[in-house]
Amino acid sequence: MTAPASKDSFGARDTLKVGDASYEVFRLNKVQGAQRLPYSLKILLENLLRTEDGANITAEHIRALADWDATADPSIEIQFTPARVVMQDFTGVPCVVDLATMREAVTDLGGDPDKVNPLAPAELVIDHSVIIDVFGRADAFERNVEIEYERNRERYQFLRWGQNAFEEFKVVPPGTGIVHQVNIEYLARTVMARGGQAYPDTVVGTDSHTTMVNGLGVLGWGVGGIEAEAAMLGQPVSMLIPRVVGFKLTGEIPAGVTATDIVLTITEMLRKHGVVGKFVEFYGESVGSVPLANRATIGNMSPEFGSTAAIFPIDEETLRYLKLTGRSAEQLALVEAYAKEQGLWHDPSHEPVYSEYLELDLSTVVPSIAGPKRPQDRIALSDAKPAFRKSVHDYVEEQHPTPHTKVDEKVEESFPASDAPSLSFAEEDSVDIESAANGATGRPSKPVLVKSEERGEFVLDHGAVVIASITSCTNTSNPSVMLGAALLARNAVEKGLSVKPWVKTSMAPGSQVVTDYYEKAGLWPYLEKLGYHLVGYGCTTCIGNSGPLPEEISAAVQENDLTVVSVLSGNRNFEGRINPDVKMNYLASPPLVIAYALAGTMDFDFEAQPLGQDTEGNDVFLRDIWPSTQEIQQTIDSAITQEMFAKDYADVFDGGERWKSLPTPEGKTFDWDSESTYVRKPPYFEGMQAEPSPVEDIAGARVLAKLGDSVTTDHISPAGAIKADSPAGRYLAEHGVERKDFNSYGSRRGNHEVMIRGTFANIRLRNQLLDDVQGGYTRDFTQEGAPQAFIYDAAQNYAAAGIPLVVLGGKEYGSGSSRDWAAKGTSLLGVRAVIAESFERIHRSNLIGMGVIPLQFPAGESASSLGLDGTETFDIAGITTLNQGETPRTVKVTATKADGTKVEFDAVVRIDTPGEADYYRNGGILQYVLRKMTRA
Known part of the structure; x- marks a missing residue:
């Protein structure tokens, strides 16, 4: 896209010659103060110089950026035009x-x-x-x-x-x-x-x-x-x-x-x-x-x-x-x-x-992992075992027998405690129930015998690593860790080590180049010997596409309520994200992923415990198979070439016969299939007029969900597998889709009917309107006694009754991935406002883009400090100020309890820029763009 001719108020337009080519450029040194700016702000400054139109982007904006006060809080809005x-x-x-x-x-x-x-x-x-x-x-x-x-x-x-x-x-x-x-x-x-x-x-x-x-x-x-x-x-x-x-x-x-x-x-x-x-x-x-x-x-x-x-x-x-x-x-x-x-x-x-x-x-820096549910919770590898033992008590609901209590004789016979400290209590690890409940580092034990035709007999216990996956963009782009993992696999195989039979292993590189350099280095056979066969070039485990666990393992986990673990080389390990059977998830480097697959449990000290024995019966520790920095670099230098990238990207948009043989509709507009359960025409523009209706205050709203801190877009947006007994599962079944063909929410993002039924449906969501209930449920105040109901079903009842909805949240509401469906689903469920203690940037912006107003509790206040339990009805006054072209700093919120008592507070309006205010007035960003197009 060639930008419209810049007004060039600073005389920055010039020519740059490179070899035989000449380019128009906008020189930053023509703007006083530019050279002192950080690198990233120089890029923004050039963007403004090149797109200055005198209206949205003015000389004043350019001066404001050049005069940037490093100590000031952000207050000046600019319009950034990405390339x-x-x-x-x-x-x-x-x-x-x-x-x-x-x-x-x-x-x-x-x-x-x-x-x-x-x-x-x-x-x-x-x-x-x-x-x-x-x-x-x-x-x-x-x-x-x-x-x-x-x-x-x-x-x-x-x-x-x-x-x-x-x-x-x-x-x-x-x-x-x-x-x-x-x-x-x-x-x-x-x-x-x-x-x-x-x-x-x-x-x-x-x-x-x-x-x-x-x-x-x-x-x-x-x-x-x-x-x-x-x-x-x-x-x-x-x-x-x-x-x-x-x-x-x-x-x-x-x-x-x-x-x-x-x-x-x-x-x-x-x-x-x-x-x-x-x-x-x-x-x-x-x-x-x-x-x-x-x-x-x-x-x-x-x-x-x-x-x-x-x-x-x-x-x-x-x-x-x-x-x-x-x-x-x-x-x-x-x-x-x-x-x-x-x-x-x-x-x-x-x-x-x-x-x-x-x-x-x-x-x-020391070797580290992060978990069991947030990427910022780093644990030094040397502390991993005690950290796991402390964390597991958050997931094990009851105290299970230790080996001092009689359990299945076959289990004791297979793995006596003295031989397998990684699978059950060793004598010195025993703790009493009271100290365990208070966060002691002993690990509750619940050994379960599993019999598998394919994998033999083995014992599963809390902490078993059932998924060890090399996956995601974060690390599979990085030859040092990918080749490090492959060299570690070679060393492990040569020492006679093997992956535990209950571990689901997978290798999903970020590009085909990884396969090329594995082959050139001769390392694929060792990875495959440990079960790390190529499964795909995609995000897989990191986004919840880990696939099902083997049936006998899944059944053992579910029937015995085992707290099992995934270890992945990804960037996200939020609750409920990786696999529905797995409660604890840890991020680790690709070599450590393989190390944990060899160990088979998180309850493991790599320094003190051997991974197994070599052919001569000698203990093999992680340090014995860890490749040296020099060997990794030598392998990188010898195995990766420019020709690999040229070959793999030569026909990057081609896709081969499988892609090209897909029957493809033609025409400027799409011929929607009314029977499709994947791609449906969304309702965003139904009944849309050339001019927007005035915005209105919110009256008589009910709380759809009252949520705590760090509710992520994974908790809000539909993701992962679709359960048969969920509203989305019922919808698909009603449309003739068999359970085996449900696919994931992510794959059905083009069907709003599936997506709104999965909004707020994460299995780990805790709606504080209910006691000790996890999942996509709420109380439905349109029904007598306000019984528990699916969030989608309750929202439909509220819509039929003409009752608007609000969501109450805590700190960092909407953190995580930039999921548009977290905002789209919220809007389509009938939520008009989200009131939280603080918002993550992208989700706050997306809510406005879908016509939902983000409001913040007064500084230092929260739903609990104000005595709100979510059973109130809410009135929000002052939003209509936006109709006068102004964005109110606060709006008045009145929450009325069942006995008539009221809680009043001034909520901060988190519409942060004039552009966002325009989007909200139009009912959303797409409506704003559409109206602008039709006027042009």
């Missing part, structure tokens, strides 16, 4: 569904449907749909892809239609890689060359881990699908000039420490410091020695520590990686020339001005 949009298929399908629906709506309002077209490059990578149904065998990859196509045929046909119908929209077919790894290895430009201009590559993506591209010096972050759609349609992203945290890196990484250990340490530090809504920028003497893959790993985890972006500047390492991954010589020359010309090249001796400062001496 491109990147999507994954779970969030991308609804984007294309909405664009297809908008084409019809524009026609209904008398506009031109061809105007609904991406104006910036939009690329979608299908990476979220593969599920690990088959594992531990040679045909796992081929079989899983086959099942993926069977399940997702309708969705894939729809995406192929979109690829043909929309300009500037490309689809990377299934089985290619993970969106963020494809982004850094192929899609990212670092510097864009488009329409005769050269300018920094910037991106928004429909996945919060879009920040992985920050490692390449590309400023970008995750947004909701609705914001991404608006960006595709030429709408700038409204934002406040942020605070920027300078994170200084010093020292050298010690031997045995992985990129994963570093990123978990940084995540813990930044979460503790508080960086929500801020940019984080890395600088200092050690930045140059941090490999690009490690930078990308750090950038990837930005959502886990809460920042908008976590960026590294451009330097020699950036160029080295761009060259390795097959970028052209012309592109390399442009990146270097442009970065140096614009002051965007990293100078380790220069310390920019930052709002806040942190420092990490890399030499102090």
Whole structure:
């Protein structure tokens, strides 16, 4: 997209010659104060210079950014125009569904449907749909892809239609890689060359881990699908000039420490410091020695520590990686020339001005994991066993017998306590019930004998590792940890070690290049010997696509209420996310994933306990099989080539026969299938008028859910498997879908009927309107006695009675992935307002984008401190001020209890920018864009 001609108030327009090519550029040194800015703010400044139109983007905005006060709280709104949009298929399908629906709506309002077209490059990578149904065998990859196509045929046909119908929209077919790894290895430009201009590559993506591209010096972050759609349609992203945290890196990484250990340490530090809504920028003497893959790993985890972006500047390492991954010589020359010309090249001796400062001496980092339910909860590996023993008491509801109590004789015979401290209490580990309940580090034991035709007999107990998965964009982009894991597998096999029979193993690389370098290094056979066969190129376990556990293991877990564990090399381990049978989830580096598969339990001390014995009966410890840093680097140098990237990305949009043979509809508008259970026309624009109706105050609202702290978008948005007895399961059954074909919520995101039935339906959600109940339930006050009901069913009853709804929340409401359905589902259930103690950035913005007003309790107050239990009716007055073109700072909330007593407070309105106010007045961002199109 060539931006409209800039007004160029600062005379910054100039020409940059690189080799034989010339580009129009906007020079930052023409704006006084630009050179003192952090790297990330320089990119924003160039963006404003190039898109200055005198209306949305003015000279005053440019001056405000150049005069940035590092110490000030954000208060100045700017309009940021990203260079491109990147999507994954779970969030991308609804984007294309909405664009297809908008084409019809524009026609209904008398506009031109061809105007609904991406104006910036939009690329979608299908990476979220593969599920690990088959594992531990040679045909796992081929079989899983086959099942993926069977399940997702309708969705894939729809995406192929979109690829043909929309300009500037490309689809990377299934089985290619993970969106963020494809982004850094192929899609990212670092510097864009488009329409005769050269300018920094910037991106928004429909996945919060879009920040992985920050490692390449590309400023970008995750947004909701609705914001991404608006960006595709030429709408700038409204934002406040942020605070920027300078994170200084010093020292050298010690031997045995992985990129994963570093990123978990940084995540813990930044979460503790508080960086929500801020940019984080890395600088200092050690930045140059941090490999690009490690930078990308750090950038990837930005959502886990809460920042908008976590960026590294451009330097020699950036160029080295761009060259390795097959970028052209012309592109390399442009990146270097442009970065140096614009002051965007990293100078380790220069310390920019930052709002806040942190420092990490890399030499102090130790091997780590994180869990059992949050990525910021880092645990030093040396403390993993006692930490698990303390945490397990949060999940084991009752005290189970210890080996001092008579249990099944066969179990005692198979694993006497003295021989297997990892599976049951050893003598010295015994604790009494009272001390265990008070958080002592003893581990309750409940050994269960499992008999399997395929796996033999074994004993399961609390803490058993039933999933050990190498998966996700975070780590599978990183050769040091991927080859480290493969070398560890080789060493384990050569020592005669094997994975425990109850562990579901899987290898899901981020791109096909990983397969290439595993093959060249001769390491695949060792991985496969341990059960780490290729299962797919996709996110898999990290997003809940772990697939079912073997039936006999799942049955043992459910029937005996065992607290079992997953270990994954991903970035997310929220409750209920990984697998419905698994309560505790830990993040670890790929080598440690294999180590835990060998151990078979979280109740394990790698320093003190052997993983097994070698052929001569000698104990083998983790330290005996851990590969050296030198060996890992030598393998990287010998096994990874530029030709691999060139070969694997040569036909990246082609997809092969399976993709190309899909029957694909044609035409400018989509021919909706009324029988489809995957893709349906959503109701957002039904009855929409050319002008918006005035906004109204909220009267007589009921509480749909009263929720605690750290409720994530995983708790709100439909995700994972669809249960047969859930409202979504009932809907599919009523439409003739067999249980085996339910697929996941993510795969059905293009069907609003499924998605609203799964909103607030997470199995770990605790609605405080009910006592000791988990899952998607509430009290239905339209019925006598306000009985327990599914949230969806209650919402339908409230809608029929004309009763608006509110949700009450605690701190960090909506943290986690940028899930547009967390906001879409909330809106479609009839929720008009969410009142919380604080919001995570993306979800707050998405709520406004769907016409739901985010309100914050007064400082220091909460639902409990105000005496609210969720049984009240709520009136919210003052919203109508928005009709006068002003955004009220607060609105008056009156909660009336059943006995007539009232609780009154002034809630802070979290509509933070004028642009967000426009969206809310229009009923949402898409309605705003549509009306703007029809007026143009």
